[in-house]
Amino acid sequence: MPTQLANASDLKTNAECLIEIQAPVGKRLVVHGVQWSYSAAPTAEGTLSIFRYDGAAEYTLLQSFILAGGPGSFSLALVGNDGDVVSVVLSAGGTSIQGSLNAQFTLE
Numbered sequence: 001m002p003t004q005l006a007n008a009s010d011l012k013t014n015a016e017c018l019i020e021i022q023a024p025v026g027k028r029l030v031v032h033g034v035q036w037s038y039s040a041a042p043t044a045e046g047t048l049s050i051f052r053y054d055g056a057a058e059y060t061l062l063q064s065f066i067l068a069g070g071p072g073s074f075s076l077a078l079v080g081n082d083g084d085v086v087s088v089v090l091s092a093g094g095t096s097i098q099g100s101l102n103a104q105f106t107l108e
Helices: none
Strands: 003-013 017-022 029-038 046-053 058-066 072-079 085-090 098-107
Touching (some): 017 029, 017 098, 029 046, 046 072, 058 072
Antiparallel strands (some): 046 085
């Protein structure tokens, strides 16, 4: 049975929002949900990305363009590998635009 690991969040103005969690050896992280918003429509190209890093290479699991302020969300079941670092990234929205990012993870 999976164990609830985190409901992580990050909030930034004109800067990238980043949530990064590493799975312990022998466990995998599963991203179950992501919620995002900008305080207004992004003036820079907004993107929401999920990556996994295995210690040698970075792999893109999801990349989506964000064209409006939001809020928006994804329900997912993206699985990293044993011991991977999983990163959820919301790009900077532009001058004076505030970004908010939340993600739910479990360990398996």
